Amino acid sequence: MMEVRNLAKSYGQQPILRNINLIVEQGKTLAVLGRSGCGKTTLLRIVAGLISPDNGKVLLDGKDMEGVPTHLRNAVYMNQEPLLFPHLTVRQNIAFGLKIRSISVQQIQKEVSTMLEQLGLQDHADKWPDQLSGGQRQRVSFGRAIITQPSVLLLDEPFGNLDTDTRQQMQELFLQLTRTYQTTSLLVTHDLKEAILVGNETAYMEEGELYFYDSPAAFLADPRTGGASELAFWKQYMNNNI
Amino acid sequence: MPRKNFHIVLVASVVIAVFPFVWLPLMSFFSDWNYPNILPGVLDVQQWKLFFSGQQDVRHSFLLSLAIATTTATLSTAVGFGLARTVSFGSRRKQGIFWSLLPVTISPVLFATILAFYFNVAGISGTVGGVMIAQLLIAIPFSIIYFTAFWTPRVMHMEQLAATLGSTPYQTFTQVVLPYARPFLLVCFFQTFIISWFEYGLTSVIGAGQVQTLTLKVYLYVQEASPSLAALAATLLILPPALLLWFNRQYVFKPLGV
Numbered sequence: 492m493m494e495v496r497n498l499a500k501s502y503g504q505q506p507i508l509r510n511i512n513l514i515v516e517q518g519k520t521l522a523v524l525g526r527s528g529c530g531k532t533t534l535l536r537i538v539a540g541l542i543s544p545d546n547g548k549v550l551l552d553g554k555d556m557e558g559v560p561t562h563l564r565n566a567v568y569m570n571q572e573p574l575l576f577p578h579l580t581v582r583q584n585i586a587f588g589l590k591i592r593s594i595s596v597q598q599i600q601k602e603v604s605t606m607l608e609q610l611g612l613q614d615h616a617d618k619w620p621d622q623l624s625g626g627q628r629q630r631v632s633f634g635r636a637i638i639t640q641p642s643v644l645l646l647d648e649p650f651g652n653l654d655t656d657t658r659q660q661m662q663e664l665f666l667q668l669t670r671t672y673q674t675t676s677l678l679v680t681h682d683l684k685e686a687i688l689v690g691n692e693t694a695y696m697e698e699g700e701l702y703f704y705d706s707p708a709a710f711l712a713d714p715r716t717g718g719a720s721e722l723a724f725w726k727q728y729m730n731n732n733i
Numbered sequence: 734m735p736r737k738n739f740h741i742v743l744v745a746s747v748v749i750a751v752f753p754f755v756w757l758p759l760m761s762f763f764s765d766w767n768y769p770n771i772l773p774g775v776l777d778v779q780q781w782k783l784f785f786s787g788q789q790d791v792r793h794s795f796l797l798s799l800a801i802a803t804t805t806a807t808l809s810t811a812v813g814f815g816l817a818r819t820v821s822f823g824s825r826r827k828q829g830i831f832w833s834l835l836p837v838t839i840s841p842v843l844f845a846t847i848l849a850f851y852f853n854v855a856g857i858s859g860t861v862g863g864v865m866i867a868q869l870l871i872a873i874p875f876s877i878i879y880f881t882a883f884w885t886p887r888v889m890h891m892e893q894l895a896a897t898l899g900s901t902p903y904q905t906f907t908q909v910v911l912p913y914a915r916p917f918l919l920v921c922f923f924q925t926f927i928i929s930w931f932e933y934g935l936t937s938v939i940g941a942g943q944v945q946t947l948t949l950k951v952y953l954y955v956q957e958a959s960p961s962l963a964a965l966a967a968t969l970l971i972l973p974p975a976l977l978l979w980f981n982r983q984y985v986f987k988p989l990g991v
C-alpha cells in the first residue's frame with residue numbers, strides 16, 4: 492500500500508506539486524492523467540526517493556520514507572524508455588533485482604524462468620537487449636521490476652514510445668502481471684484511454700494539484716480530462732460518416 | 734579520381750603507413766652504417782643482445798617509460814572517470830569542460846615552462862614523480878573531456894533505475910556502471926597511455942635531463958648520430974602502442990561490432 496500526505500515541491504518560485512494527498516491500496520493501480528509539465532514525473536520521483544519534497548510524507552506499506560534512501564524503499568521507477576542494462580542478457584536483466592538481494596541461485600533461476608514464461612520471452616532469454624524489439628524490451632523491463640515484488644511500481648508513461656498494437660498488448664500484459672503479483676502501481680500518462688483501461692482508480696493532475704473521481708464516468712465527464720470532448724467527437728463522426 | 738591513380742595513392746598510403754614498422758626493426762639489426770655508405774653495413778643482433786642483457790640505457794628507459802605511461806594512464810583514466818561524472822551531472826557542466834580543455838589547448842612545451850617554476854619550488858623537477866604529475870596534468874583533462882561523452886542522462890537514468898531496483902551505490906557502480914563503461918575505460922586507458930608514452934615537451938622540461946624516457950632517448954640517439962640505437966629505441970617505442978591497438982581491436986571494438 493502507498494500513501495502520500497500533503498506533498499509539496501517547488502523549483503524556485505514555481506510550485507510543481509501543491510499539497511498532494513493520495514492512497515493506493517495493495518494490488519491496485521492509480522492512473523494519473525495530466526499534460527506535460529503538470530508535475531506527474533516529479534510526484535513519481537519523490538515517491539522513489541530520487542528527489543526530496545519540500546513538505547509532506549510518503550508512506551510505503553505503512554512506513555514513513557523520510558530519510559530512507561532510494562535503494563531501501565522498494566519502489567521501482569520505470570521510465571518511458573525500458574533502459575535495459577546493455578551488458579546483460581534478457582535473463583540477467585530480469586534477475587538483476589534478485590541477484591543484488593543475494594537470493595540463492597536456484598531460487599533466482601526458478602523465479603526468472605516463471606517470469607520469462609509469463610512475459611512470453613522464453614525463446615529470447617539469452618538474447619542481448621539490442622536484439623529485441625521495442626515491445627520486447629518493455630516486457631523485459633516490466634519483468635525486471637515486478638519480479639522484485641516492489642511495495643509500489645511507479646510508471647512514468649511506460650507505453651509512450653510504443654506503436655498502437657504493441658501498446659495495447661503491453662497494457663494487457665501489465666494488467667495480467669499486476670494481478671498475478673498483486674503489485675501496487677502508480678501510473679502517470681497523458682493518454683485518456685490508457686488511464687481508464689489500466690487504472691483501478693483514476694485521477695487528473697493540473698498545475699501540481701490532483702483531482703480524484705468516484706467513477707470512470709465522472710472522470711470522462713470532467714472537461715479537464717478531455718473525455719467529454721473526445722466522446723462528442725466520435726459521436727459526431729459516427730453520425731456523419733456511418 | 735581515375736581508378737589507376739586511386740590505386741597508386743592507395744598503395745603509396747599503405748607503404749608509407751607500414752614502412753616504419755618494417756624499416757625501424759630492420760635498422761635495429763645493423764650495427765655499422767657510416768658516411769658515405771648508402772646502405773648499412775653489418776647485419777647482427779648486437780644491440781638487441783645488449784638490450785636483453787641489460788647493459789644498455791635503452792632498456793632502463795623502456796622500463797621507465799612503461800612504468801610512467803602505465804601509472805599515468807591508470808590514474809588519469811580512474812580520476813577522469815570520476816571527475817567527468819561530477820562535471821557532467823553537476824550544475825556547472827560548461828565551466829567544467831572549459832577548465833578541462835585549457836591544459837590540452839596549450840602547447841605542451843609552453844605548459845611545461847609555466848609549470849617548471851612551480852615544480853622547481855616544490856623540488857620535484859628532474860624526478861620521475863614530477864614527470865608523472867606533469868603528464869597527469871595533461872592526461873586527466875583529456876580523460877575528463879573524453880568521459881563527459883560517456884556520462885549522459887541515459888547513464889544517470891540507469892543508475893537511478895538500478896537504485897530503485899534495490900541496488901546500493903556500490904552495487905550500481907560495480908554491476909551496472911563499470912561493466913557498461915568497460916570499453917570506454919579501455920579506450921581511454923589506451924589513449925592516455927599513448928599521450929604519456931610519446932610525451933616529449935613536458936618530459937624534457939620537467940625531467941630536466943634526469944628522467945630519460947624512451948621518447949627522449951630516440952631524439953638523443955638521433956642527435957648523437959647512432960642510427961641503430963635510435964632504430965632500436967624507436968622499435969621499442971612503437972611496440973606497446975601496436976600491442977594496445979591490437980588488444981583494443983580484438984577485445985573492445987570487435988565485441989562492439991566496430
